[in-house]
Structures are given as structure tokens and as C-alpha cells.
Amino acid sequence: MTVTLLVTTALLVLNLAILPFFVFLLAVALAALVARSPRALASDPRSRFLIVIPAHNEESGIQETVKSCFASDYPRSLFDVMVIADNCDDQTAMAAAEAGADVLERFDDQNKSKGFAIEYLIEMLSPSGLLETRHALVIIDADTTIDPGLLRAFDRGLRRGLDWIQCYYTVRDPDRSWRTRLMTYAFSLFNGVAPLGLCALGSSAGFRGNGMCFSTRGMRRRPWKSYGLVEDMEYSWSLRTAGEHIAFERGATVAAAMPSAGGKAASSQRARWEFGRGQIRRRFAPLVWRSAHMTPWDKLLSLIELLIPTMAVCAGLYLITAAANLGWVAMGESGGWAAWLLVGSTGLMTAALALYAISPFLALRLPWKYAGSLAFFPMYMVWKLVVGRKGPPTRWVRTEREPAGRAEPSPDPSAVSGGR
Numbered sequence: 001m002t003v004t005l006l007v008t009t010a011l012l013v014l015n016l017a018i019l020p021f022f023v024f025l026l027a028v029a030l031a032a033l034v035a036r037s038p039r040a041l042a043s044d045p046r047s048r049f050l051i052v053i054p055a056h057n058e059e060s061g062i063q064e065t066v067k068s069c070f071a072s073d074y075p076r077s078l079f080d081v082m083v084i085a086d087n088c089d090d091q092t093a094m095a096a097a098e099a100g101a102d103v104l105e106r107f108d109d110q111n112k113s114k115g116f117a118i119e120y121l122i123e124m125l126s127p128s129g130l131l132e133t134r135h136a137l138v139i140i141d142a143d144t145t146i147d148p149g150l151l152r153a154f155d156r157g158l159r160r161g162l163d164w165i166q167c168y169y170t171v172r173d174p175d176r177s178w179r180t181r182l183m184t185y186a187f188s189l190f191n192g193v194a195p196l197g198l199c200a201l202g203s204s205a206g207f208r209g210n211g212m213c214f215s216t217r218g219m220r221r222r223p224w225k226s227y228g229l230v231e232d233m234e235y236s237w238s239l240r241t242a243g244e245h246i247a248f249e250r251g252a253t254v255a256a257a258m259p260s261a262g263g264k265a266a267s268s269q270r271a272r273w274e275f276g277r278g279q280i281r282r283r284f285a286p287l288v289w290r291s292a293h294m295t296p297w298d299k300l301l302s303l304i305e306l307l308i309p310t311m312a313v314c315a316g317l318y319l320i321t322a323a324a325n326l327g328w329v330a331m332g333e334s335g336g337w338a339a340w341l342l343v344g345s346t347g348l349m350t351a352a353l354a355l356y357a358i359s360p361f362l363a364l365r366l367p368w369k370y371a372g373s374l375a376f377f378p379m380y381m382v383w384k385l386v387v388g389r390k391g392p393p394t395r396w397v398r399t400e401r402e403p404a405g406r407a408e409p410s411p412d413p414s415a416v417s418g419g420r
Helices: 003-034 062-070 092-098 114-125 150-159 178-200 216-221 231-241 263-290 296-307 311-330 336-363 368-388
Strands: 049-055 079-086 102-106 136-139 144-146 164-171 212-215 247-256
Touching (some): 003 178, 003 311, 049 062, 049 092, 062 079, 062 092, 079 092, 079 114, 092 102, 102 114, 136 150, 136 216, 150 247, 164 178, 178 247, 178 336, 178 368, 311 336, 336 368
Parallel strands (some): 049 136, 079 102, 164 247
Antiparallel strands (some): 136 212, 164 212
């Protein structure tokens, strides 16, 4: 076998290995663009909700979150707000109570995470029968403001027979810094276009940890048993491999505070997301393959969703592969059908990345000004490599909050982050 044939074969194998990821991105983006919202129900809302806010040392911001929930455009008699003050050593519980929330305090030095807090709430409320009087739990992060129409959107979903719903989760104060603008764009892909497109393709959305709705009938079938670094994704995949469907509601949003300057807060958050995602991939890819509750089409989409690298890695793979493909063809070393395959593969990957990149502006009406945040994407790629070299976190750690009104920082590669 000649060197030319060896290199051509190697390039074709490389393209064949990564092309499914780009076809997946293209399909998701196209599906998101043509997805239609379900027809709204005309009758008055009637679902009863318990809004649950797990909080660890959130004294400074918990009242704003609680007040945001009480400002919902929904009959006040049909929802309650409960804060789980989880292992707090500040005045979170008192501040939440002063804002009008019911408060459940929890202390456990060994089991510290939102997953354990939610399980504790269910264990405490089930004997009283309180959960049986509610149609659904709504999980909201403690640094979040909610769309006033969120509960109405969830009510419509529940009355259509849905048991699991994830709304659009974005960034609060998106224009606070160049970094929050970058995260707003990244969240529009991971928390918006991806679940919207997957649902339109007949697959399932995934939970994003904030703005989640669990019907009580669904939780009776599939109780919460998730405690990992990314407990929301863990619960998502346990449901999906069991044949449950998570719907995406793009008509309402929750918006959470994000670190505007990066540093330690962003690094710990990113490490938890990245290594947590790796744990999910290793655990659930075999379960998806063996699931007796998923269709072959759903299995295919789900496996690619689990195995696809991050957008930073996909962009790097694209640049390397496209340069190798076109360079080899330009040198005249590969001709005929092989050259057409290499050029065609490059064109398909280019189209996929381009359409996926602009899909938030078309499918979600994200303002075009956030396209400028892509100028910081190379710095983000470098930053992720630096964070990845630090090794996996050994336990869940709360992301530190920033004081309000912090000035926009100067660009610094060590401070860049983005959506999952």
C-alpha cells in the first residue's frame, strides 16, 4: 500500500468517525428552525404547583428569587413556594421566610448537593400528604428570576398529559460583561436550540437543573434518585432510558446569575459540568444501547447526543479535518471519488457548524448583538483546556456569587466560560 493510499484512507476514516456529530448538529438546527409550538389551551389554569428552591448560603439573593416566584402571573391559591435551606451557616432560612416562602432546613455534613436536598424534601413531605395535593414540583435555582408566565406554560403542558418539562434556561443580566454575553449565546445553543431540535426530531429534551417541572404522577413512577456532579442530567437519562419523555417549553424562561469575571467561581462551575458530563456519558451510553423502552431512532439520537464532544472540541476537530482534507486534495494526492468525498465532507461540516451557530438568532430570536461574543470563542477553548488539566472535582461545590454591580472586566483567557 502506497503512502498516498495510506493517507487518503486515514483521512476518510477520520471523516467517517466525526461526520455523524456534524450531521447531528445540522439535523438539530434544522429541526429547531421548523419546530412549532403546541396550540395554547383556552381554559383557565388549574394545576397546583409547589415551587422548590434548594439554597445553600444564599442569604444575599434568596429574597429576590422568592419574590420573583410570587410575582408569577398565576392564581395565588394554586401555588406555594418552599425554600430548602440546605446546610446553611448564614441567614438564608430567615431571609427566605421574611420574603414569604415556607422554609425547610436540612443539615447533613456528608451528603451535600441539590440532589440530596430534593430527595430530603420529598421524604419530609410525602408522609404529610402535601405532595398528593400538588400536580407538580417546579425546581428553581436560588440565584434565579422566573418568567411571570412560567407556571401557566407548565400548566398547559401538564394538561396535555406531559409529566416532565424543561423550560428555556438563560442568563440573568446578559449584558453585564463580555463574558455573560458569551454565556448567553452558549446557553441559547445548549439550553435552547438543542432541546428544541431534539424534541422536534422525536427524541427527548434533557433537564438543565433550573426551570424543571416534575409531575407528581411521574415522580411516583420514577422517584428522584440522583446525587452526582450534574444531578439534573443524571435524572434526565435515568428517565429517558426508562422510556419517559421530557418536553421542552420555549415559551417561558428562567434566568440565573452567572459569574461575570470568571476566576475561581467559573472554574469550579465548569469543572463540575465537564467532568459530570463525562460521568454521565460513561454510565448511560451502555444503558441507552440496551434500553428496551427506546425506539431505534431515539437510541441513535441519544447515543450521538451523549457521545458528541463539546462545541469547543467539535470546532477544533473541524479546523484540523477541513485543513487536512482540502490540503490533501489541493496537493493532488487524492483524486476521483476520494477527493469528492473529502471535499463533500468538508462542505457538510462547514454547513452544519454555520447553521448551528446562527440557529439561536433564527429559532429563538436571540438578538444578533450576541453574535459578537463569538470573538472570544478561541479564548474559551484555551480556558477549557486549562480547567480540564486540573482534574475532576471530588465533590459538589456551590458556585460563589458575585456582588451586584461589578464592573465589566478586561478580557482574560483565564476568565472565559460558557454554556455546557
